[in-house]
Amino acid sequence: MRHLKILLFLACISLSPAAKAQEIFYQVVNSAKNIIDDPQADPLMLSIAQFKFTAMQYLCTTAIKRNGGQVGADFLNQQAYSMNHFVTSYLSEIVKTQNSGAGKQKEVMKKYWQASAEHPLFNDTDTETVNSFMDAPDSITPFSLDTDWEKADEAISLK
Numbered sequence: 001m002r003h004l005k006i007l008l009f010l011a012c013i014s015l016s017p018a019a020k021a022q023e024i025f026y027q028v029v030n031s032a033k034n035i036i037d038d039p040q041a042d043p044l045m046l047s048i049a050q051f052k053f054t055a056m057q058y059l060c061t062t063a064i065k066r067n068g069g070q071v072g073a074d075f076l077n078q079q080a081y082s083m084n085h086f087v088t089s090y091l092s093e094i095v096k097t098q099n100s101g102a103g104k105q106k107e108v109m110k111k112y113w114q115a116s117a118e119h120p121l122f123n124d125t126d127t128e129t130v131n132s133f134m135d136a137p138d139s140i141t142p143f144s145l146d147t148d149w150e151k152a153d154e155a156i157s158l159k
Contacts, residue, residue: 023077024076024078024080024081025056025060025076025079027080028052028056028080028081028083029057031049031052032050032053033049035048036049036050044140047139047140048087048140048141051087051133051139051140051141052083052087052141054132054145055083055143055145055147055149056080056083058129058145059076059079059080059121059145062122062124063075063076066122078150079121079148079150080149082149082150082152082154083147083149083153086112086116086143086152086153086156087141090112090141093108093112094108094109109142111156112143112156113134113142113143115152115153115155115156116134116143116144116152117134117144118152119147119148119152119155120144120146120147121146121147121148121149122146124146129145130144130145130146133145
């Protein structure tokens with residue numbers, strides 16, 4: 001099953017008619033992939049990169065399946081940009097609350113976790129896959145893969 005997802009992801013990258021216009025999407029994917037491929041990568045950075053890469057892989061492959069092979073460059077770019085901003089904002093708030101105690105950090109985590117969970121993009125019923133980062137006890141990025149990143153990022157910005 002994992003190999004099928006990787007093949008679909010690669011197909012998304014290579015066969016999409018708007019491939020050259022997907023600059024933000026590719027930048028996020030390639031940046032994450034470079035960190036994943038670096039044997040000397042910091043474990044924290046590696047964990048974040050794995051989430052970003054997986055989230056973009058999930059986004060692209062699921063969008064292809066749901067839209068009959070058609071995925072717009074603007075859609076992928078906006079989702080990638082918003083996901084990257086969402087994760088960066090989350091990590092920034094976690095660092096800011098580092099000396100404020102575990103309670104404050106748990107509030108931040110809950111706020112972002114809820115924004116991710118409350119804004120599904122595909123309403124995917126494969127909860128094992130979708131919630132794999134949410135359910136992992138040691139996940140640095142405990143978010144749903146099935147997130148409308150634009151709406152989740154907007155919800156966080158309003159809070």
